[in-house]
Amino acid sequence: MTDVQTTERAAVETSAPADVRAYPVASDRVADLLARMSLEDKAAQLVGYWIDQGGEVVAPMVDEMGTAGDGRALSDITVHGIGHYTRVYGTRPVEPAERAAWLWGEQRRLKRETRLGIPALVHEECLTGLAAWKAATFPTPLAWGASFDPELVEEMGRAIGASMRELGIHQGLAPVLDVIRDPRWGRVDECIAEDPYVVGTIGTAYVRGLQGAGVHATLKHFLGYSNSRAGRNHAPVHAGPREVADVFLPPFEMAIRDGGVRSVMNSYAEIDGVPVASDPELLTGVLRERLGFDGVVVADYFSVAFLEVMHAIAADRGAAAALALRAGIDVELPSGDAYLEPLVEAVRSGALEEAYVDRAVLRVLAQKEELGLLDPEAFEDEPPASVDLDTPRHREIARRLAAESIVLLSNDGALPLASGARRVAVIGPNADRADALQGCYSFANHVLAHHPGYETGFAIATVREALAAALPDAELVYARGCEVEGEDRSGFDEAVAAADGADVAIVVVGDQAGLFGRGTVGEGNDVESLDLPGVQRELVERLTETGTPVVMVLLTGRPYAIAWALDEEGAGAARPAAVLQAFFPGEEGGTAIADVITGAVSPSGRLPVSLPRSAGAQPYSYLSPILGGPSDVTSTDPTPVRPFGFGLSYTTFAYDDLAVDETVPADGRLKASVTVTNTGAVAAADVVQLYGRDVEATVTRPVAQLLGYARVELEPGQSRRVAFDVPVQRFAFTDRSLTRVVEPGDVEVWVAAHAAASSRAADVSDSTGGVISNARARGARELAGDATPRARVTVTGDVHVVGIDDPRVVEVTLG
Numbered sequence: 001m002t003d004v005q006t007t008e009r010a011a012v013e014t015s016a017p018a019d020v021r022a023y024p025v026a027s028d029r030v031a032d033l034l035a036r037m038s039l040e041d042k043a044a045q046l047v048g049y050w051i052d053q054g055g056e057v058v059a060p061m062v063d064e065m066g067t068a069g070d071g072r073a074l075s076d077i078t079v080h081g082i083g084h085y086t087r088v089y090g091t092r093p094v095e096p097a098e099r100a101a102w103l104w105g106e107q108r109r110l111k112r113e114t115r116l117g118i119p120a121l122v123h124e125e126c127l128t129g130l131a132a133w134k135a136a137t138f139p140t141p142l143a144w145g146a147s148f149d150p151e152l153v154e155e156m157g158r159a160i161g162a163s164m165r166e167l168g169i170h171q172g173l174a175p176v177l178d179v180i181r182d183p184r185w186g187r188v189d190e191c192i193a194e195d196p197y198v199v200g201t202i203g204t205a206y207v208r209g210l211q212g213a214g215v216h217a218t219l220k221h222f223l224g225y226s227n228s229r230a231g232r233n234h235a236p237v238h239a240g241p242r243e244v245a246d247v248f249l250p251p252f253e254m255a256i257r258d259g260g261v262r263s264v265m266n267s268y269a270e271i272d273g274v275p276v277a278s279d280p281e282l283l284t285g286v287l288r289e290r291l292g293f294d295g296v297v298v299a300d301y302f303s304v305a306f307l308e309v310m311h312a313i314a315a316d317r318g319a320a321a322a323l324a325l326r327a328g329i330d331v332e333l334p335s336g337d338a339y340l341e342p343l344v345e346a347v348r349s350g351a352l353e354e355a356y357v358d359r360a361v362l363r364v365l366a367q368k369e370e371l372g373l374l375d376p377e378a379f380e381d382e383p384p385a386s387v388d389l390d391t392p393r394h395r396e397i398a399r400r401l402a403a404e405s406i407v408l409l410s411n412d413g414a415l416p417l418a419s420g421a422r423r424v425a426v427i428g429p430n431a432d433r434a435d436a437l438q439g440c441y442s443f444a445n446h447v448l449a450h451h452p453g454y455e456t457g458f459a460i461a462t463v464r465e466a467l468a469a470a471l472p473d474a475e476l477v478y479a480r481g482c483e484v485e486g487e488d489r490s491g492f493d494e495a496v497a498a499a500d501g502a503d504v505a506i507v508v509v510g511d512q513a514g515l516f517g518r519g520t521v522g523e524g525n526d527v528e529s530l531d532l533p534g535v536q537r538e539l540v541e542r543l544t545e546t547g548t549p550v551v552m553v554l555l556t557g558r559p560y561a562i563a564w565a566l567d568e569e570g571a572g573a574a575r576p577a578a579v580l581q582a583f584f585p586g587e588e589g590g591t592a593i594a595d596v597i598t599g600a601v602s603p604s605g606r607l608p609v610s611l612p613r614s615a616g617a618q619p620y621s622y623l624s625p626i627l628g629g630p631s632d633v634t635s636t637d638p639t640p641v642r643p644f645g646f647g648l649s650y651t652t653f654a655y656d657d658l659a660v661d662e663t664v665p666a667d668g669r670l671k672a673s674v675t676v677t678n679t680g681a682v683a684a685a686d687v688v689q690l691y692g693r694d695v696e697a698t699v700t701r702p703v704a705q706l707l708g709y710a711r712v713e714l715e716p717g718q719s720r721r722v723a724f725d726v727p728v729q730r731f732a733f734t735d736r737s738l739t740r741v742v743e744p745g746d747v748e749v750w751v752a753a754h755a756a757a758s759s760r761a762a763d764v765s766d767s768t769g770g771v772i773s774n775a776r777a778r779g780a781r782e783l784a785g786d787a788t789p790r791a792r793v794t795v796t797g798d799v800h801v802v803g804i805d806d807p808r809v810v811e812v813t814l815g
Contacts, residue, residue, distance in 0.1 A: 020355045021280070022288040022328070023362075029374060030365040033116060034358060040080045041116060042361045043343050047336030048084035048123070049077055052091040074106065078114060083364055084298075085120040086334040089132035089167060090447065093454045096134060096167060096387040103168050104383040111379070118365075119373045123218075123298075123333075126172035126210070127190055127441040128586060129394075130163050133448075134457030136394035140439030140513075140557060140584035141176060143405035145193035145608025146647075148687045149711050150205035152404065156397050157209020157217075163389050164215045168379070170371050171216040171263060173298075175206045177251040178221055180609050182619040184231030186525035189439050189513060189557025189584055191226060193608035194621050194644060195706050196247055197730070200254035201809065207259035216371065218263040219255055221300060223282055224248045225267035231618065232526050234310070237269045242699070242734040244271070247623070253291055254808050262295040262367065266329060268303050275311045277303045283328030292804060296367045298331040299324065304338045318342035322352040330360035390458040395588055402585035402592035404685070404711075407605035408648040410566050414549045414577035416599025416650060417504060423475045424467065425502035427495045427543065428509050429484045429536065430555045432464040436484075439557060439584040440513040440522030449514065460587045463508050463553065466594035477502060484512045484520060485534045492542055500546045506597065507543055507576075509536040510555035513584060521557035530561040530615040540565065544574035552576040553593060557584055559611045563641045581607070599650065602684035604711075606647035606754070610640035622755045625700035645689050645706070645754035648784060651680025651716070655688070655751045660791040664728055666742040666800035669807075673723040674751045674788060678714035685713045688722050688751060690810070691758070695746040695792075698735055704755050705730075708810030721815035727807040728795060735799075742800040747793050753785030 026034070034042075085106075089099055107119045125131035129138045138160070144153045164172060178187070180194040192199045207217040224244055228235035239248070255261045264287060267276040276282055277299065287293050307313055307320040314320035321338040332339040346352040368374055408415070417424075430436035434456060438444050444456050461469070468476050481495035482488060499505035509532060516524035520533045531537060541564075544550050552565055565576050580603070585592055595601040610622055617638040621628075630637040653676055660672045676688050690708045694701040707730045710722050732742045752758050 017353065017355055020353070020359055021284050023359050024294065024366065026362050026366065027369060030362060030369055033118070033365055034361055036116065037361070038080070039344055039347060039354065039357070042357050043336070043340050044078070044080035045083040045118070045361050045364050046331055046339045046343070046357070047082070048086040048331070048333045049082055049336070050086040050091070050334045051088050075109070075113065078110060081110070081114045081116055081118050082120045083331055084333065085122045087124055088122050089130070089169070090124045090443065093133040093448065093451055093457070096132060096389060097384055100167050100383040100387065104379050107168070107379040118368065119378055121170045121368055121371065121373065122168060123171040123173060124164065124169050125174070125441055125446070126160050126164065127174040127176065128439045129160055129442070130389060131441060131443045131446055132389065133443060133454070135163060135389035135443065136398060136458065137438050137442045137444065137460070137587045138398050139401050139405055139586040139589065140189045141192045142189050142557065142583035142608060143401065143585055144202050144206070145198055146407055146583055146605040147401055147404040148198070148606055148709055149401070149404055150202045152397070152401055153202050154205035154209040156401060157206040158213050159394055159397055161210040161213025161215040165213055166384055166387060168383070169215060170373070171218060172210055173218045173220065173265065174210070175203045175217065176220045177203045177255060178226035179247055179251065181227045181621060182231035183530060183558045183609065183612055184527050184615060184618055185226060185228065186233055186521055186527070187226070187523050188609070189521055190441060194610065195608070195623065196250040197706055198608060198709070200251035203251055204255045204259035207255050207261045211260065211262065216262040216367065218265050218298060219252055219261055220265045221267040222252060222264050222287065223267055223276060224271050225269050228269055233524050234268045237271045239271060241738055245734045245738070245740060249286070256291050256293050257804065258809060262370070264293060264295065264297050265300050266297065266303055268300055268306065270311060275307055275313060277329060278307055278313060278323040278327050280327045287328065290804065296330045296363045297328055299329045299333050301334045302337070304329065304332045316342065318346040318351065322346050325352065325356045325360060330363050398586050399588035399592055402589045403595055403601045405583060405585060405605045406592060406596050406603050407581040407607055408603040409579040409581055409611070409642055410576070411578040411648055414504065414551055415597060417597055421474055421503040423477065423502045424471060425477045425479070425498040425505040425548070426464045426467055426508070427479050427481050427498060427505055428507040428539070429480055429482055430463070430510050431506070431508035432462045432478060432480070434460045434462055436510065436512060436555045437462070437585055437587070437589040438513065440515060442513070445513045445519070445522070446515065449518065458587060461590040463590045463593050466590035467506065467597065470594040470598045470600070481507070481539045482535050484510070484536070487535055489535055489538065492539060495539060496542055496546060499543045499548045499550070502548055504549045504551060505543050505546070506551045506553060507540055508553045508555060509540060511557050513557050528615065530612050530618070532560050532562070537564065540576065541574065544576060549577040551578045551580065551597065553580045553582065555582050555584065559607070559609050561612050561614050561641070563613060566641055602650040602682050603647065604649060604685040604687070606645050606687045607642055608644070610644050611642035613637065613639060613641055623702040623705060626703060629703065642783070643754045643756035645687070646783065646785065647687070649684045649686070651678055651682040651684045653677065653686045653753065653786060654679050655786050655788045658751055658788040658791055660749050660793055663794045663796050666728055666744055666795050666797045668728055670726040670728055670749070670793060671723070672726060672749055673721055675719050675721050676712055676714070677719040678716055681716050683715050685711055687711050689754065690724050690726070691750055691752055691755065692731060693748045694731055695748060697733065697743055697745070699733060701733065706755070707749070708812065710812040710814065712814060723813040723815065725811040725813070727810070729802055729806045729808060730810065731795070732802045740802040742795065742802060744795045744797055744799065747795060748790040749793055750788050750790040752787035754783070756783060757785040757787035758790060
């Protein structure tokens with residue numbers, strides 16, 4: 001097999017009607033194949049076939065959609081060829097080398113026995129690593145965001161891609177670029193952050209890594225999916241065109257323009273009543289004509305059929321196929337429910353022009369050409385005789401990323417553990433469960449949950465096991481205490497007894513990832529409350545009442561409302577001495593947590609999403625205008641318990657000598673630099689965050705916006721100069737004419753440890769002469785974290801209309 005190549009394509013005359021938008025230019029080889037195809041051959045290239053599927057709930061409404069095999073031989077199913085094979089390795093536990101041998105044989109059969117001899121493109125899930133038996137499981141994407149380390153995420157993506165390429169897999173269904181808006185949504189653990197720039201830079205890094213290994217990445221879910229009403233999966237999205245353009249679109253733009261991504265997947269949701277899967281203005285107008293995407297759009301599983309059965313905008317599967325194909329969905333996944341017979345009938349009846357079919361087929365064949373599938377030597381080599389999908393290199397990357405993603409939320413001195421701790425209680429429903437370390441799209445929680453007779457297939461130490469290895473001289477006492485879900489408190493007394501006799505109690509609580517009602521977080525596992533599931537809060541409170549110092553470790557896929565564990569609720573209220581947040585840290589997560597607890601590693605993760613005050617304060621984003629936060633005009637306070645970008649360390653950092661250009665043209669670059677110093681006695685990494693604010697604009701703007709960031713390693717007492725080269729386009733927004741612009745005027749720039757380190761609450765009492773002054777005083781809370789004074793910069797010149805080729809990424813130099 002060959003690496004991903006950029007194939008030079010010659011322009012080929014086509015008979016495409018003028019009203020078929022974004023019609024591709026094809027190479028001679030692709031055009032020749034299209035010319036030899038029957039309508040049935042064309043349709044076959046636009047669908048997947050789900051190998052091995054039958055009964056497992058690994059996609060929405062999979063049982064209702066009837067995707068199980070119908071007993072026919074593959075030779076009959078693929079008589080006209082096939083576009084994709086769906087999840088060859090990721091549907092059931094199969095031996096990788098044995099399945100690779102089968103796949104090579106099957107691809108050779110397609111080449112020799114089908115009329116046109118076109119191999120199938122194989123796609124798999126790869127959000128937390130290749131979702132296949134015995135493959136390494138990396139931290140969940142929310143942990144990628146917490147690391148603020150795109151270079152390491154790119155390294156991970158390359159390692160995942162290398163495993164996939166070795167197995168003959170061509171396309172990975174990741175990354176997710178949905179910007180978090182509401183933590184009640186179950187798919188938050190698949191997302192990277194609530195900030196579009198962090199999502200874009202880290203997601204693009206993953207794309208570069210995966211595609212650098214020869215596997216096409218797929219951006220999910222275009223567009224606005226995460227803004228579903230009340231955080232309910234597939235629920236309607238109500239977002240104005242400005243929010244869509246300024247919040248949800250930028251990560252996709254970055255991955256397309258700067259990352260060169262080759263595939264995009266649609267959102268299931270509707271925006272203002274129009275399902276995305278049927279919207280040509282989004283899937284063709286924005287995606288292709290504005291952003292210049294020239295790859296393949298694949299349907300999220302069953303979303304074409306959902307136009308009929310869930311959205312009720314199509315009378316039947318043929319009408320759904322016509323809507324989706326016209327909109328710009330090229331390939332129906334996981335199988336050909338609408339794009340086979342119903343599509344063929346729609347064309348033959350005149351309900352759909354065949355040119356739309358040709359447009360999609362040309363894109364699919366061009367993708368196969370890029371991947372080397374049309375080359376004569378494709379699959380003529382030998383399949384791997386043995387496969388190691390969890391090498392020491394995989395584990396080393398997984399451990400580093402897990403360690404960098406752990407966020408220290410509070411610490412009264414309990415961490416790192418004192419060397420004199422001789423008796424350590426390890427308690428909680430997630431303390432001794434490997435599944436608790438892995439995300440929704442891990443193979444363990446996505447597939448193996450349906451196959452209880454199979455082991456995970458690789459070594460994965462639980463938190464309890466990792467602590468035992470890290471503390472060989474201490475006596476560890478374990479008690480589960482309770483389950484993740486349910487009301488059973490029968491284990492409380494044992495847990496209390498274990499804590500009562502210990503020097504310190506480490507209680508590990510949180511989530512169980514799963515799908516569609518199985519588990520507490522993950523696809524289809526949306527919630528109405530942001531309290532910890534079950535009776536876990538009660539367990540923690542019972543343990544703190546013993547007087548033993550309690551370290552609370554959260555293994556979760558979403559942020560929870562845990563003010564009770566972080567801030568005093570009243571005089572004498574007991575709370576944990578330290579709180580660690582770990583977002584499903586993967587196979588090395590237990591070891592990474594033990595490293596942080598013992599002090600072998602200083603915590604350096606930062607919150608990629610605000611820690612919510614309550615479910616009632618949602619949806620919330622730190623990217624809010626003045627009236628999106630607390631003020632005298634409302635008695636409610638949405639201020640998060642811990643802000644975006646927050647995270648403590650075992651040392652302290654100071655920021656000094658901020659230098660910023662005084663003026664900068666609207667189409668120019670802003671230079672800003674700061675000195676960061678490790679003012680403590682422990683070597684550690686800091687995430688230096690550069691923020692900005694548009695002081696006055698023609699539409700309301702956020703009170704703080706992350707402009708750029710840098711992860712900086714520092715020895716005790718060491719200082720480094722961090723220089724940011726910022727495209728002024730980072731201040732761009734969509735104006736009243738829905739044009740993306742940079743306006744001249746004043747902006748503020750500062751460096752801070754988190755989004756609230758230089759915040760200013762709204763106070764309207766002066767402007768109203770005291771007429772409006774809320775009787776419910778807002779309790780000001782001091783949070784650790786340094787910030788520089790704000791520097792004012794004047795943006796000069798005319799209004800700059802931002803073009804697609806304007807720079808998007810902040811360049812960082814460390815001195």
